[in-house]
Amino acid sequence: MAKIHTCVNGKLVPKDEATISPYDHGYLYGDGTFEGIRIYNGRIFKFKDHMDRLYDSLKVLRIEIAISREELEADIIKTIQKNELYDKGYIRLVISRGIGDLGINPRKCTHDPTVVIIVDSIQLYPEEMYETGIDVITCSTRRMVSQSLNPRIKSLNYLCNIFGIFEANKQNAQEGIMLTIDGYVSEATVDNLFLKKNGQIWTPPLYLGILEGITRNTVMDLAVEKGYKMEEKTFTIFDVYTADEVWLTGSGAELIPIKDVDGLIIGEGKAGPVFKELRAAFQELTRTTGFEIPRK
Numbered sequence: 001m002a003k004i005h006t007c008v009n010g011k012l013v014p015k016d017e018a019t020i021s022p023y024d025h026g027y028l029y030g031d032g033t034f035e036g037i038r039i040y041n042g043r044i045f046k047f048k049d050h051m052d053r054l055y056d057s058l059k060v061l062r063i064e065i066a067i068s069r070e071e072l073e074a075d076i077i078k079t080i081q082k083n084e085l086y087d088k089g090y091i092r093l094v095i096s097r098g099i100g101d102l103g104i105n106p107r108k109c110t111h112d113p114t115v116v117i118i119v120d121s122i123q124l125y126p127e128e129m130y131e132t133g134i135d136v137i138t139c140s141t142r143r144m145v146s147q148s149l150n151p152r153i154k155s156l157n158y159l160c161n162i163f164g165i166f167e168a169n170k171q172n173a174q175e176g177i178m179l180t181i182d183g184y185v186s187e188a189t190v191d192n193l194f195l196k197k198n199g200q201i202w203t204p205p206l207y208l209g210i211l212e213g214i215t216r217n218t219v220m221d222l223a224v225e226k227g228y229k230m231e232e233k234t235f236t237i238f239d240v241y242t243a244d245e246v247w248l249t250g251s252g253a254e255l256i257p258i259k260d261v262d263g264l265i266i267g268e269g270k271a272g273p274v275f276k277e278l279r280a281a282f283q284e285l286t287r288t289t290g291f292e293i294p295r296k
């Protein structure tokens with residue numbers, strides 16, 4: 001396979017030759033935002049939704065990039081074409097404040113923001129885990145409060161979630177559930193959470209301070225389409241322990257079932273029927289919808 005190329009400020013370079021200034025405030029302070037987007041069957045899945053979320057984050061962060069949305073989208077297409085990754089590809093779009101001085105003040109960032117487009121392949125979990133389910137723990141680290149850093153911004157600062165992953169690693173679990181400061185279930189470190197109990201499907205509401213996952217929104221729509229009673233609802237870890245099925249959603253993981261939480265087996269301890277139904281519907285959607293990538 002040809003060498004993976006990365007696009008840095010519009011220029012395609014082999015990935016190990018791509019460079020960012022150490023004075024870039026994305027590097028110095030985590031001052032920036034990103035998106036993780038999937039490519040399936042020659043199409044970019046939910047491209048518009050990802051770009052809308054990116055521009056919402058950019059607006060709140062007061063970052064104005066030098067190129068138009070159309071030009072940015074054209075650079076994304078160009079990077080996919082260069083890497084010929086038309087199926088099961090992954091786009092990581094990273095936009096940072098750009099080069100500044102050593103102070104934190106964005107006013108001193110007089111250069112344009114830095115725009116990086118990575119297109120590569122990704123496999124977060126081995127295929128068998130989509131049947132066996134994953135081990136999950138409840139993290140003692142709480143989800144960042146909205147009053148400090150609003151989780152609706154997909155910011156480059158993931159330290160809070162990384163502390164959650166330290167805990168999962170220590171207990172040999174694949175993921176960690178993060179609670180809000182008030183003890184409600186929020187989401188996992190890089191995925192949203194769903195549970196199914198008594199014919200209903202619940203997922204935490206956005207006002208708790210979670211990322212508005214695009215996979216989450218897609219799965220909520222699919223659940224309604226399939227006739228389930230789908231609710232955005234606050235609940236505690238007790239409801240997770242006692243659910244029939246629990247699964248996570250994210251662009252990287254797609255839909256992944258949970259086998260156990262804190263050592264307590266969930267339902268049958270493997271992918272359940274509702275999970276399987278929704279995963280199949282999700283996969284069908286990824287194959288048949290999305291922005292068609294022009295071939296070079």
Ligand SMILES: Cc1ncc(COP(=O)(O)O)c(C=O)c1O
Pocket residue numbers: 036161187188189190191192211212213214215216249250251252
């Ligand atoms: C904290 C967090 N929650 C949820 C998600 C899932 O979001 P999406 O489905 O848009 O990938 C992500 C993805 O990166 C995330 O970082």
